[in-house]
Amino acid sequence: MRKISLFISLILLFGCEKYVGTESNPQLNINGRWKISSIVPTYESTVFSSIEVTNSEFFAVSPLKVISYDSNKILVTNDTSRLKPCFFYKRGYVWEFQYNNLTLKNDIGKILAEYNVWFKNNYYSPNDFYLEDKNTGEIIPGNFHFKQNGNGANPANELTITVPDISYDVNICDRKYSRAITQHLFVNLGR
Numbered sequence: 001m002r003k004i005s006l007f008i009s010l011i012l013l014f015g016c017e018k019y020v021g022t023e024s025n026p027q028l029n030i031n032g033r034w035k036i037s038s039i040v041p042t043y044e045s046t047v048f049s050s051i052e053v054t055n056s057e058f059f060a061v062s063p064l065k066v067i068s069y070d071s072n073k074i075l076v077t078n079d080t081s082r083l084k085p086c087f088f089y090k091r092g093y094v095w096e097f098q099y100n101n102l103t104l105k106n107d108i109g110k111i112l113a114e115y116n117v118w119f120k121n122n123y124y125s126p127n128d129f130y131l132e133d134k135n136t137g138e139i140i141p142g143n144f145h146f147k148q149n150g151n152g153a154n155p156a157n158e159l160t161i162t163v164p165d166i167s168y169d170v171n172i173c174d175r176k177y178s179r180a181i182t183q184h185l186f187v188n189l190g191r
Contacts, residue, residue: 029148029156034095034189042184047177048074058090059185064168085112086131086140089187102131115140159189
């Protein structure tokens with residue numbers, strides 16, 4: 001009887017794993033297909049008190065064209081000619097992560113671009129990454145940041161990507177305003 005109870009005690013002592021509850025690597029939780037559900041833009045200006053952007057269906061990190069202005073308000077639109085797909089955000093577009101690969105697709109499934117994803121330091125900033133174009137090898141300027149709601153074994157179903165901030169120069173009537181408008185974009189994606 002002692003041998004059986006000793007055997008069972010040893011099995012329970014060394015044979016069972018204890019769940020510590022540590023979070024898994026957040027980079028593994030973003031693998032899969034993500035669809036853009038909303039884009040939240042924020043604009044700040046050192047010159048104008050009100051900024052209005054005409055394109056409400058999409059947002060882009062691209063130069064701004066001035067449509068109209070007065071002393072306090074400016075109306076602008078994004079110039080999307082010659083724009084890299086990773087800087088164009090429209091509801092319904094798909095970001096598909098597969099470890100260190102990212103494929104961008106439009107709302108009908110056409111592949112727009114493919115990128116290598118390089119994550120920053122796993123210890124200090126595991127949620128920061130930058131992109132490299134697979135075709136040209138060009139490093140895309142700026143650091144992206146992601147936040148997801150997955151925890152441990154539970155996969156994430158919401159993902160927010162913070163796009164690199166950019167400041168724009170504005171030319172009005174032969175006068176240049178340097179860094180007059182700063183754009184912040186938060187891209188919300190869901191599975």
